[in-house]
Amino acid sequence: MEDKQIIELYNQRKEAAIEHTAEKYTAYCFNIANNILHNHEDSEECVNDTWMKAWNAIPPTVPTYLRVFLGKITRNLSFDKYRASHSESRGGGQMAVVLDELEEIVAGSSDVEAHYEQKELVEAINTYLKKLPERDCNIFIRRYFYAEETGVIARRYGIKESNVLMILSRTRKKLHTFLKEEDFIS
Amino acid sequence: MRREELFQAIGQIDDTLIVKSGKRAKRKSKAMLRTVIAMAASLALLLGAATALNQAGLLKPLSPEVEQTDPDSHGIPGGPSDELGTGLDDPDVPFNPEDPYDGPLISDGGCGPDDLTDTDVEYNRGLVSNEYESFAEFNPGPLMPVTLAQANSFVTAQRDMTYDFSEVTKQSDGFVAIRDSYEFTNSSDEDQEVTLLYPYLGTIYEMNNGSKPEVKVNGETVLADIQTGAYYGKDSFGYEQLLSFAHSTDEMDCIIGDVASHTEVKEVDEELWNKKVLVYEFSDVKCAGDPAEYGAYAVKFKTDDYKNIYFQDIGGVTYVDGYLYVGFYVEDVQSGDTPKIIFMDGKEPEDYSEQGYSYMEFFEQYEVDDVSASMTKREAAFGEVFEEVIASNRTAKQWGEERTLSEQEQKLYEGFAAQIVSDVALRNAKDGEYDDMAAYFSNSLSDMAYYAYTGTTLFLVKNEVTIPAGGSIRVEYEYLKQGMHELTCPEPDFNDCYGYDNAINMGTNMTFTKQVANIAEQGNIEIIDQNYRFDLAAGRKSVELELDAERYYMIVRMLK
Numbered sequence: 001m002e003d004k005q006i007i008e009l010y011n012q013r014k015e016a017a018i019e020h021t022a023e024k025y026t027a028y029c030f031n032i033a034n035n036i037l038h039n040h041e042d043s044e045e046c047v048n049d050t051w052m053k054a055w056n057a058i059p060p061t062v063p064t065y066l067r068v069f070l071g072k073i074t075r076n077l078s079f080d081k082y083r084a085s086h087s088e089s090r091g092g093g094q095m096a097v098v099l100d101e102l103e104e105i106v107a108g109s110s111d112v113e114a115h116y117e118q119k120e121l122v123e124a125i126n127t128y129l130k131k132l133p134e135r136d137c138n139i140f141i142r143r144y145f146y147a148e149e150t151g152v153i154a155r156r157y158g159i160k161e162s163n164v165l166m167i168l169s170r171t172r173k174k175l176h177t178f179l180k181e182e183d184f185i186s
Numbered sequence: 187m188r189r190e191e192l193f194q195a196i197g198q199i200d201d202t203l204i205v206k207s208g209k210r211a212k213r214k215s216k217a218m219l220r221t222v223i224a225m226a227a228s229l230a231l232l233l234g235a236a237t238a239l240n241q242a243g244l245l246k247p248l249s250p251e252v253e254q255t256d257p258d259s260h261g262i263p264g265g266p267s268d269e270l271g272t273g274l275d276d277p278d279v280p281f282n283p284e285d286p287y288d289g290p291l292i293s294d295g296g297c298g299p300d301d302l303t304d305t306d307v308e309y310n311r312g313l314v315s316n317e318y319e320s321f322a323e324f325n326p327g328p329l330m331p332v333t334l335a336q337a338n339s340f341v342t343a344q345r346d347m348t349y350d351f352s353e354v355t356k357q358s359d360g361f362v363a364i365r366d367s368y369e370f371t372n373s374s375d376e377d378q379e380v381t382l383l384y385p386y387l388g389t390i391y392e393m394n395n396g397s398k399p400e401v402k403v404n405g406e407t408v409l410a411d412i413q414t415g416a417y418y419g420k421d422s423f424g425y426e427q428l429l430s431f432a433h434s435t436d437e438m439d440c441i442i443g444d445v446a447s448h449t450e451v452k453e454v455d456e457e458l459w460n461k462k463v464l465v466y467e468f469s470d471v472k473c474a475g476d477p478a479e480y481g482a483y484a485v486k487f488k489t490d491d492y493k494n495i496y497f498q499d500i501g502g503v504t505y506v507d508g509y510l511y512v513g514f515y516v517e518d519v520q521s522g523d524t525p526k527i528i529f530m531d532g533k534e535p536e537d538y539s540e541q542g543y544s545y546m547e548f549f550e551q552y553e554v555d556d557v558s559a560s561m562t563k564r565e566a567a568f569g570e571v572f573e574e575v576i577a578s579n580r581t582a583k584q585w586g587e588e589r590t591l592s593e594q595e596q597k598l599y600e601g602f603a604a605q606i607v608s609d610v611a612l613r614n615a616k617d618g619e620y621d622d623m624a625a626y627f628s629n630s631l632s633d634m635a636y637y638a639y640t641g642t643t644l645f646l647v648k649n650e651v652t653i654p655a656g657g658s659i660r661v662e663y664e665y666l667k668q669g670m671h672e673l674t675c676p677e678p679d680f681n682d683c684y685g686y687d688n689a690i691n692m693g694t695n696m697t698f699t700k701q702v703a704n705i706a707e708q709g710n711i712e713i714i715d716q717n718y719r720f721d722l723a724a725g726r727k728s729v730e731l732e733l734d735a736e737r738y739y740m741i742v743r744m745l746k
Contacts, residue, residue: 038549068201075197083190097506102189118191122198129203141207144196151502151546161502162628163431169625170425185187 003066010058017058018051021070028067029074035147036078036095042085046077053077075145098147101168105176106185121184128178132171139164140171325670327387327642328435328687328737331701332368332661333445333694335381340374341653342697348704349686349740351711356744360669360684361397367662371699372653384647384663385415385445385693387429387438390599391640392668394591399647399665408649412594414602415448415644416441418609418623426622430642435687435737442644445693449646452601455608459569464529467562468514473542474556477517482543483559484513485527487535493614494530496629498575499523502546503628509537511548516557524578528571528631572607575631576600598645603638610634669742681743683714688738690731701731703738709745716740 001020009017029050033043050073063069082095129137135157142148142156143164150168154161179185331345350363372378386399393412401410419441421427432438442448466485473481482501489495492510497503502513514525529535541548542557576599591599606627613624627633653659669684690701705713705720705727713720718738719729731738 065201065205068204071204072197076194079190079193079197099189099193102192106187106189106192118195118198121187121191121195125195126200126203129199134206137203138207141196141199141203144193145199145204145207149547160626160633162626162630162633165628166431166622166626169622173425179187 003063007058007062007066010055018055021051021054021066022047025067025070029070032071032074032146033078035149036075036082038094042081043078046074046081049077050074094149095147098144101172102144104172105179107176108186116184124179124182124184125175128175132174136167136171139167143168325432325434325438326668327429327438328689328692329364329366329667330385330387330445330689330692331694331696331698332366332382332384332663333696335383335446335449335648337446337695338378338380339697340372340378341380342371342373342699344369344371344700344702345690345698346702346704347688348706350706351742352706352708354710354744355746356682358744360671360744361666362669362684362686363664364667365662365664367660369658369660370651370653371658372655375655377655378653379650380653381648381650382661383445383449384410385442386412386645386647386665387642388645388667389640389642390591390595390602390638393598393645394595397666397668399663401647401649402662402664403649403651404660410647410649412598413449413451413646413648414598414605415445415646416443417602417606417641417643419443428623428626428637428641429644430637435689435692439689439692442693444695445644445646446695448644449648452605452608454569454604455611458608458611459567459572461530461568462532462565463568463571464532464534465564465566465571466527466529467564468519468525468559469562470558470560471514471516471519472558473516473554477515477520481516481554481557482513482546483516483519483540483557484511484543484546484548485538485540485561486511486548487539488537489535491531493624493629496528496530496631498526498528498571498578498631500525500527500630500632502548504548506548513543513546513548515546519559522578524574526571528568530568532565572604572631575635576603599638602643603635606634606638607631682745683741683743685739685741690733690735690738692736698733701733702728703731704728705740711742711744714741714743 001024006017006020006024009020026047029047030043033046034040037043037046050070053073054070057073061069086096129140132140139153139157142153143150148156150164151161154164157164176185329347332343334341346367346369348365348367350365352363354360354362366384370380384399384401388397398412399410401408416429418426418428421432421437421440427437427441429438429441432441468483471481471483475481484502486509488508489510490508492505495510497512499514499518500512501515501518502511504511512527514523519525540559540561542554543552544554545552610624610627610629614629627637647663649661651659651661667686669686671684688703690698703718705718705722707722707727711722713722716739718731718740720726720740
């Protein structure tokens with residue numbers, strides 16, 4: 001079923017909306033959750049919660065891209081669950097590596113300096129990503145939005161994993177510099 | 187800011203960016219490999235044509251019977267876009283959560299207009315070029331002018347260069363015949379002996395396929411020496427960058443700098459070459475299932491010195507909690523790979539163990555007991571081990587081509603590979619972060635050897651000439667040069683288009699008194715963007731260039 005039709009079902013408050021959403025987007029959302037959680041059961045739970053969140057959000061929200069809309073919900077839910085189960089512990093799983101990599105970008109900044117709104121930070125990241133060469137931007141998103149394994153990213157773009165690592169390393173450095181220039185980090 | 191905040195902010199980025207990142211994979215497919223082979227065939231034919239032209243002294247039409255590229259490689263795709271089977275692209279892909287790579291690993295797919303969205307058009311800028319920036323997914327580099335090994339104020343030059351598209355077709359992969367001619371004049375009353383350096387940006391693979399520059403002095407072909415120059419440096423952002431991955435001519439300019447500064451021949455690092463190392467070599471690898479879909483083998487050991495561990499033919503490396511995991515695919519070993527781990531300190535690794543995995547993922551849930559391998563240990567000099575890597579490097583053979591390198595090419599290849607290994611070793615020996623270049627190669631000797639064969643570098647075509655007092659000589663360089671292009675998904679407006687940058691003053695110390703650019707064609711091309719002022723319809727095919735200009739460019743569509 002087309003996304004527009006599914007959204008129409010949500011607007012009409014028909015529960016078939018959830019059924020069709022699940023049919024079409026379970027694999028997509030499950031993988032986002034599983035990349036973060038590395039746990040089948042928890043990932044399934046997040047996916048089911050995603051349908052409920054979507055049900056509550058549409059209407060009034062009318063997603064431009066239903067898939068991305070759902071993906072973002074799953075990602076948030078999964079990350080909340082990840083944080084709840086890992087608190088401050090380090091190590092283990094892909095998500096820990098992803099966070100360690102992000103640590104490089106925010107390195108040197110303190111926890112108490114948040115004088116910005118999150119939406120300003122999001123806008124800055126959007127600006128930065130749009131300046132990147134297309135492939136570097138895509139690789140960044142596969143890694144830090146989807147928390148995808150570098151080996152999987154390498155296969156996706158037909159390049160060596162070591163090249164993915166190099167591109168990620170460079171984009172992290174550039175983002176660090178960019179956020180510094182924009183006063184998001186000290 | 188905490189890393190968690192950043193992760194959450196990334197979760198709110200523009201939907202269009204996320205959609206874009208899920209587009210069809212741009213990777214080397216079977217179709218791409220066929221394109222490479224077709225490219226080789228085109229090259230061979232074009233070179234044949236060039237030779238014929240030289241012999242006959244006139245142009246003769248060619249009918250290149252090149253192997254056709256898969257029409258699907260630039261056509262409308264069939265099937266789902268999520269070839270990796272991650273489910274993250276196309277929700278209709280049957281999903282197996284136990285199998286992270288449940289899709290086919292190699293695709294014949296491509297993409298075409300039907301795949302394009304507004305977002306694609308926005309980001310897939312492709313061959314958008316201007317005189318200061320040229321961006322395309324694949325940029326083989328600009329045409330660069332000759333320079334002198336040592337600047338000489340008595341010597342000036344007039345340049346007359348031609349892009350000859352006469353025999354180029356859509357199947358030529360953008361390779362165009364270049365004739366770059368120079369009239370060198372000596373204004374002094376003494377003969378001037380100078381060393382000419384002609385910069386050629388390309389790969390040993392391309393040279394082996396016939397794009398090596400041929401040099402003529404006063405009409406006579408001469409045997410010129412060729413040496414490798416820059417292959418990495420700082421890009422325009424100040425980051426380490428390999429020439430192959432430079433995104434624009436400006437970045438290449440940053441990396442290369444002064445061409446004459448690259449003449450020093452780098453010697454092999456004797457200390458590194460003679461170093462006694464410990465080699466673990468793996469063979470007799472077996473698994474219970476189909477090796478094409480199943481089976482990886484990995485070793486794990488404790489180390490805090492992973493920079494000093496090198497590899498050959500491995501499939502994956504991960505460093506977690508002080509342990510290095512090194513894995514290789516069963517199928518690859520059964521196809522002829524010889525995985526090796528080289529411990530540069532010559533010492534046995536600590537807490538060493540081996541384990542089979544159903545995938546190249548070193549998690550407990552993928553551990554299996556029915557993958558096995560034999561391991562042998564030996565001591566050797568590092569140089570011997572690297573020679574084995576060079577000897578086993580599957581270059582042309584991997585693509586189904588049976589060709590050998592000429593003596594000159596083999597020497598260049600081995601020298602270039604040795605230079606890369608020495609550079610990586612040198613950088614690994616430094617304290618501090620794992621820099622980009624070392625990260626790119628990940629201590630994989632196979633990757634370094636492969637890069638030496640296929641990676642873009644600056645080659646210097648070198649020959650000495652004497653310019654008589656008050657007189658002049660003519661030197662010509664003839665070769666094939668590929669245009670920049672998108673490998674897979676060109677914007678519809680740029681189908682069959684290639685971009686050609688001409689950096690008329692890049693890296694040179696030469697004083698030019700005139701530069702003229704010419705274009706030859708037979709109604710087989712159209713120029714869709716340029717800053718030369720060519721006008722094919724009006725017959726203006728020759729223009730004098732402004733000597734202080736940085737770049738000239740043109741985007742050409744192949745019509746036939």
